[in-house]
Amino acid sequence: MGEVIMRSPDHVLSLLEAAVADMAGARAEAVRLMMAEEIRDRLRRDQVMRPLLPLFRDRVDGMQGFVLPVRLRDDLWRAAKRNEPELLPKLDYDDDLARMIADRLCQTAASALRDHGGKIWPGGTPEARQRLARILDVAGIARTSVKRLPDWQGRIGAEEAAELKLALRQAQAVGDDGTEALMEIYYAHLREGLQVLRLAEHAAVLASPSSSLSQGSFTGFVDRVMGALVDKADFIVGFDLSEGPQGVLALRDRLHWLASALKEFEVVVVPRADSVWARTLRHQKLRLSMSLVERFKQADEAVDVLLPQEKTTLAGRMTRAVPHLAAPLDDEQVEQARLLVGILSTTHGPAAAMGCESERRQTVEGIVGRISNWSGEALDLLHKTEVVDGGRLARRRLQVMVDLLQLAGAKDAARTVRRRLASLGAAPGTVPTYSHRLA
Structure with missing residues (x-):
């Protein structure tokens, strides 16, 4: 039973604890004691390993990171506590002594990893073990400084700069790669890797010696952001409408991230015009712009398909095109138009960063104008003439036009069509709106 408890994940251990809480008997009491001891040990483990805990989880932003296997956390903990078990009870308190002991145990784990790395982390490469050992070396520095991460975003004052500079100097004193190891911990704690x-x-400016971000020891982190930028650009270029509304929302999130990343590169990194970073950025912006412009054209065409016309005689041989009120409505065409206009709407903002906002705005204005004109004429005809099916198909199509206008951000135009449509009475068989799904 003890082996089962020791190997149970944290969430399973909580379930087991609840299951035996009300059980009676000597055996149940023994199990409860074993579980209490295991839980206490895990709390101590987490206190010691707290600066490193994000390294044992996949990044939520999908960016590349130095992600460690969860089981390695427990193996490091066993190596850390093996030689000085008498220190462990002092970890149960939240004071300076407990933090000093936690730092000491991290250093013990680093030494054990260097001496017995093949046993502790058999799946790790020698380079990865050395990197992790250095991260353990600077865990104590991160323990006290990681809480300052929010203060080190954007412009920083003299106090914040002094604190970051001190942390970097302490890490550099540990070893030549100490600052990179400390930055790895900071990066793991950033929910948004950008x-x-x-x-x-x-860090590059405050390090000793000072350097630029494009020349210092932190270029690897810039490369990670660049890699994420390329991956997200690939998603945008290869996006398939078959992924539906949820896919459009995912596309929106990536577009906004890309716009933020491009701005950050321009403001923070400022790569040389002939550098690999600059060339990559130019290429990705061009790819994104061309892809979005193609989507804009598809949206324009998809809306046109939903605005059927037919010729009517005015006098003699004179004819003019008017809305075809009884034209069949294809649900697949409607869905495609909604998705494409949704993309058109979600690119508001990001399109400027990618150099195609003018094309986007012109497309939106054209679509809104054509929908408004067609809808106005269709409503006039419905008021004046008798339609074969009583106007059922026309009402359904007009409701689709309201949805498309809302998706395009033309709220006033959508409101006008909706009010005029309501004045005609209920529309049998009206299709449900999708606007909220892409908002």
């Missing part, structure tokens, strides 16, 4: 650009820029 923030590492400003942090690394401050």
